[in-house]
Amino acid sequence: MRDFFFNASAMEIMLSGLVFFFCMYFLFCLLNIAFSSRIFPAFKKGRVLDARPIDNHQLQREIGLSLVTITIFGLGVIFPWGLLQLGWAQLAENPSLLQITIEIILLFFWNELHFYISHRLLHTPWLRRFHKVHHQSMTTTPWTTYSFHPIESMMLGSVLILPMLVHEFSVQAxxxxxxxxxxxxxxxxxxxxxxxxxxxxxFQGARRHQQHHEKIHGNFGFALDWLDRWLKTDLSEKNNQR
Ligand SMILES: [Zn+2]
Ligand SMILES: [Zn+2]
Structure with a gap:
């Protein structure tokens, strides 16, 4: 995979990016729907979080916007690839399993921080108009996952640029x-x-993000709640204060 990333042409890398994000989106959205709408309810396991019906054109809108996001993310693979071609970033050679694991953990926490900062910026008066596209989905669906304005897609898609400039990560991480x-x-x-x-x-993260879509003014974090708690944007604490 390392050699492919290094040696592929710009066209090959962008095409691979498009196929990768397209397949991941549609495959996992369909799996998610099968589990949350069919399999789990059939066994009376779990519960719907928000029972309000979705609006008439929601799915159409979400899939349309997601296709734009897939295009931006897919073509955007050219940026990390470009950093390598320019020699501004390198990939680790023969990384050990331990190195890959530590890097994945570091990138997980970096992703939390990057998402929190981007998401809070997207809730400021300057950028709110772009983020409201994602919040049009009051009751979310798996298709909401990539339903962003192109500006938001570019912000979220930039997550790897800074880490790559400061460390030689393994391609796996x-x-x-x-x-x-x-x-x-x-x-x-x-x-x-x-x-x-x-x-x-x-699962706690999922409940928190659902609350974010419902109440908007809090729970800006991704999977973890540490930044919301630290920066006092946690909705459960806000609710308790009332
Ligand atoms: Zn938001
Ligand atoms: Zn969301």
């Missing part, structure tokens, strides 16, 4: 970021609490 980020986002927009008793951070 870099590749893990869009994958785990997408999975967490899928769980967060499923509008389904798979395991209501579970305090596992992924």
């Amino acid at each position: 870099l590749f893990s970021v869009p994958v785990f980020s997408f999975m967490i986002n899928q769980i967060g927009h499923a509008n389904y609490d798979w395991f209501p008793e579970s305090q596992f951070f992924l």
